[in-house]
Structures are given as structure tokens and as C-alpha cells.
Amino acid sequence: MTSVKPVLRLDGIVKTFPGVRALDGVSFSVMPGEVHALMGENGAGKSTLMKVLGGVHQPDSGAIHIGEEVVAIADPLEAKAKGIVFIHQELSLAEELSVAENIYLGELPRKSFGRVDWGKLAAETDAILKRLNVRFDANDRVGDLSIANQQMVEIARALTVEAKAVIFDEPTASLTDAEKVVLFDVIADLKAIGVGIIYISHRMEEIFRITDRISILRDGRYQGTVATAETTEEDVTRMMIGRNLDLSRNASHHEMGEVALEVRGLSCGDLFRDVSFEVRRGEVVGFYGLVGAGRTEIAETLFGLRVPSAGQIFLDGEEVRIQSPADAIAHGVSLVPEDRKGQGLVLGMNCRDNMTLPQVDEMKTGPFVAEGAEIAIFDEYRERLDIRTPSWRQKAGNLSGGNQQKIVIGKWLSMNPRVLIVDEPTRGIDVGSKSEIHKLLRALAAQGYAVMVISSEMPEVLHVSDRIVAMYSGRIIRSFSSEEVTEDSLIQAISGLGGDQAA
């Protein structure tokens, strides 16, 4: 490797935003045929660095080398022209167009009079699809493909330009295990033809499976690069967060209180059927199951976003009808939604206003919002939840994922809810903030809150729950106490009892 020149080299990249030094002298290089992991907590600077590479942001200082050449990347088109290709977490495809049209969008092969050369288009697309070894057709409508296959279309698009470096940003976030295997094969192929790959992920297991080297960022500063074969998960984690993680299973045993929420025979069309459970004060009940098992839909029904077709809901023993989120909030049911940016926060609004939004009607001096009281609430929860932001004036969109999630949690805690429902509490949040959020959920239970946690991550469910409810295909299959649950029994339950009809 020593005589080989890197395809991409970053040298002392610095980028500052008002009040934040987002990147502080980041340097590393990617060799041809190397899979190079980029790791760091949320807010460590990965996204900013990628935006610099993609021409979205210009660095304040430092140089980007592609091959021998120092380049300035003015905008995303230029990045692509220089052979830097991004495979984003959020896909950017035209759903109504065919696979072939998407791959060659803007560069369709032409015949005379500007007519599209469909024959050539199909032939070239087929060649690429064959290389990727996928099971869909050049003429398929992209909107009909699975997320995994749509990702393949994006990768195919990358192969049409002479890609020097391909950047994968959390590519496996919405893939099944089988789809991941296909993705990793494709990455191996890219590697074989000498493309440099930057692989961004929070998932250690993947990093150790497919990458050659790992570069780590913390607080915008480059922490070093290590060879994957010569390091351990623990070392990498330590470099990322600078402290050891508490990975133990939930073992706290405090007194449980009264039943705060009881659900009897609740159904909502085909989404979930005949669901019954209860949540006590001081208890965290984890809902575990595959995507589509009906967990989020239960939460949405309890929060008044869906109308149940049958069943009863009791709060503190009293039956309630919840027909809107406003009803739910009035009854003390609160929901931290799965989609933090889309549903949890108004990103353009400041942190304080976001936090007090549900109770803004109650916080008044005369006809006006009592801003002093709002700031007091914000300061209280900033301290309690350790929200890191210079001021309440900061727009919520400028915070890292972990801090954003704490704003949403604070929003509900400040209203002293009877039941707190948290859907995917740590989705897209880095390791360090994750364990903080877990501790927070445990602490809330210890303080006597009734907490319902929905999660797709088994370690998370095991770690925070006093009881675990396993769901499969809209039904509750089994409820486990934290002492009796085992990984095997849980997996069996969420794949439908015997496991013979596993999805």
C-alpha cells in the first residue's frame, strides 16, 4: 500500500459556524480499494465533513486532494464531476421513472433530433445491473422497488460516472439482514475495481465486518485512524466518546406504583388487533417487534392520531376517549415520536419555543406568552437533561440528534405526564448520547413516571425495560418480565410464535 497514492486526501479541514467550531483540523486519506469507516458521535462533525466534500459547505481552511490535485468543490455537481459520489440515507430518486431513466437521469443517451435512444439505455443499464447482481429490471418503476433496491439504483447511478470515491452514509439504516449482505457484496465489488469508499455508520458490527481502516472524529476534532484488524470495538468506542459505556442489562428494582395506563382489547383495523396491556407508575414497558408489527400504530392511537375500531383505554383506572393529540395531552399522555425532525420539532423554531409548545396556551401573563416562565422551564430541563446548546435562542435544527431528542423529551416532562411514550428513543443518535438517553429513561421510571418504550434494537429494549411486550403482525404474542426474558425467546416471539412464518 505504501507506494499507492490515496484517491482522496483531506488536509487540515477547518469549518466554523457562528458559535461552533464544527471541524477543527480534520485530516485523513482514503486509499484506492479501501473501505474507510468514518465514526463519531452525532455532532462530532461527520455530516459537516461530508457537506464539505460534497460542495455544500466551503471549508474555512485546509485542502482537499483528489489524486495528486488540490481541488475546490464549489457545489454538488462539481463533486460528482470530480468523481465523489454520495449514497445518502435519504434517497433522491424520481419514483415515477424507471430504473434506467433514474440511473441516467440528465444524461440519457440520444439519437438524432434529441430523441432518447431507448435501446442503448436499456443495454447500458442491463450491463450495470448485472454487475450489481440485482433482481430487478431496467424498466421497473423505481417507486415499486424496496428501499434496499432503490439504494442499489443509487449505487448503479454512481457507477455510471467514473467514481473515485463513494461515500455511504448510514446505508443499512433501513435494510434487512439479507439486503445488507447484497449491499456488502456490492461494496466488495467497488473495492475490487479500486474505488475508495468512505463508510459512515453507527453500527460497530458492520464496521468490523467490512472496513479496512477507521477514522474517528470527536467534537469536530480528528482523533486518529486505526486499522480495523488491529483494534477492538471497545477501543473505537473509547476514542469516540472518551469514556467507557455502561452496557449492563436493566437490574434496577424499585417499587412499582399503581397502574397508570391500561389498554383492553384495543384494535385499529388491520394495523393491530385485540391488544391488552398495562403500564404502572415507575415502570418502563418495552415494546419489541419488527417494523410493521403495529407498535408505532398503538402509540399513535393512544396519542389520538388514529381512531381505534374497538377496545378501551383507561388512565388511572378511569376510561377515557382520546380523539386528538390535544385530548391525549389533556389526559396526560405524551408521545416522543419516531421521526424526530419531521414530527418532534419545528426545526426553524428556537429551542425554548419548541420545548414549551404544547403548553403555550397555559403559560400566560395577561394575553401574552410568559417568556420568563418559558425560559425558566427551558433552563430547568437543560440542566436536568444536560442539553448542550449555547442558548435557548438556538434553532432546534442546529442541534445534534441527541440534544434534539432531549428537547422533545423535555417538552413532555415539563408537563408532568401520566404516561410517556417514547418511540425509537435513540434512532440516529450516537453511542454516547444513547446511553445517556437510556439512563434518563431509567431515571424517569425511578421518579415514578409510567414509560412505554418502542424500539427495534434488542439491546436497548433489554437495557431499559422492566417488562417487554413482544409483538408480531399486529398482535401481542407474549409479555416478559426482565428476569425471565432471554434473547432466544424474544426472537421467537417477534417472529410469530413457532418462527415458521418469520418475515
Place this chain on the structure above:
Amino acid sequence: MATITRRQVGDALAQQGILIAFAVFMVAFTLANPRFLEVDNVFSVVRSSAILGIMALGVTFVVISGNLDLSVGSMMSFSTIVVLDLHDQIGPLLAIPAMFAMTLCLGALIGFLVGYLRLNSLIVTLGMLSAIHGLTLTYSGGQNMDIADKEGTWFGVFGQGFALGIPVPILIFVALAALLGLVLARTPFGRKVYAVGGNSAAATFSGIRRGRTVFVCYLLSAACVATAGLIQASRSLGSQNTVGQGLELEVLAAVILGGASLMGGSGTIFKTVIGVLILGFIQNGLLLIGLPFYVQFVVTWIIIILAVWLDIAAKRGRLWSPIA
């Protein structure tokens, strides 16, 4: 950090472009015609901007909530014609509240369609522009409306009167701007308008009733239109039934000039007032340098497009970008 990069200059241009352009206009007009900045002329600009300005105050709420209101021009014609007609039939004291009630009904209808039924506001208000125009013509039988006894009524006070030496329309505009500015910036309702426009899903997930919030925005807009119609009717004590035609675009121009985003979630009453004044001064300036009044229509559109461009440029952080 210490040196100013070209990029930062570009950002500043993109963000402050309107104010800079405005300053250039003002200097140019003053050089062309020194009368431009005289007290009399400034007063006359503000006075003639008052009707547009009052309508823009209401539309600001609608735009921040993430919607549009293209019906305000024809709704203003409606208010004007109705109040003039009722003046002679039931007297001004009853005519004014009756006209307000009828205009608010129109606002409520739009608010219901856009807020509760969640129909697209562009389609609804474009349709209402035409429908209300038809309603006005039906009501008036296609005739222009005049008050019979122009000498014997006190009704002219809203459009022609003075208090403390200041024209009443200006006082109404300033008072409403102050009131609605407080409502938007300081009350829970104002906060909800920003939330609904900024991220309607997140607002819903925070228990805010989106439909009701949008509904109230359209009611406010209709109330402002009714006030504008009252001043218009009172100013001339008679009116054509197309008096508000085209105002919807000028109003929207003023709101956007002020910097409210058409995507919703941003803008302030103060900025809208600035936008109204910019538009008023530029139109007045064009007249003073001797251009015919219809040049305004072209210039207004150029200004709108410039404003929209700069708004987007400020978001992208650069004046021109190959991608959206």
C-alpha cells in the same frame, strides 16, 4: 475569521439585498426629483399605502401559517360595495358591523376549506377570488355604488378624517400593525401560527389544532380586508365594483418583500410594514419621475420576483445554485 470572504459578502447581499435595493431606489428617486423625500410626499405615500398595508397585515398571518390568500383583492371590492349600499339602506352605524359580519363569513368559508378540509390554499383562494367577484357583481347588479347624500354623512371620517393632525387611515394602519404585531409575536396564538407554518406535523404532535389555527388566520385576514374596504368606501363615498382588483398580488408582494417565506414559518408584522412602505415608495417614486402609472404593474412584478429570488438565495446561502 477576521478576514471577510467573498462568500460572506455574498451572504450579506442575499440577506440584506432588499434593503440595499431599497436604499438605491430611494437615493435615485431623490436625485431625480427632490420632492420625493418631502414631508408632504412621505405622508401621502404612507396614507395611500394604508389600505394595502392593512390587508398585508392579515395576509402575513396566512403566509406564516404556510398558506396563501389570493382572494383579498376581490374580497375588498365586496366589502366596499356592501358597506356603501347598506349605508343608504340601514345607515352607517348598522352598515359597518353588517359588512364586517358578511366579510368574516367569507373568511370563515375559506378558513374552513383550507383549515379543516385541508384543501390547497392556492386553489381555494384563487377560486374565491373569482367567486367573490361574481358575488359582488350579483349584489350590485353590475352597477357602481355611490352614497346618495355625500354631504350629509359622517361616514367619510375613516377615509378622509384627521386626528391629531394625522390622517385617520394612517392611524388605523399603525394601530392595527401594533395590535397584530403583538398578537403574532407575543401571544400563544401567534406562536402556534409559526409552529403550524414551520412544521405542521410537529405542531400536530404537540397538540396544536392546525385546522383551528389556520381558520383563525383567515378570519383575521378577512377582518383586515373589511377594515381596508371600510376605509376605501369612506375615502370616496362611492366606488367601482372592481376597486380591489389586483391588490392581492401587491399585498403578497409586500409580505414577501418584508421577508416572510412562502413556505411558512417565518416573517413578522414589522417586516411586512417595511415591505408595504418599500412598495409604496417605489410606486410613488416611479410616478414622480414622470412614468405613467401602469408602469407600476410591471415594476411590482419585477420586485416580487427579485424578492422571491433573494429569499431562496438567502436559504441556499448563495445567489445562484445549480440544485434546488
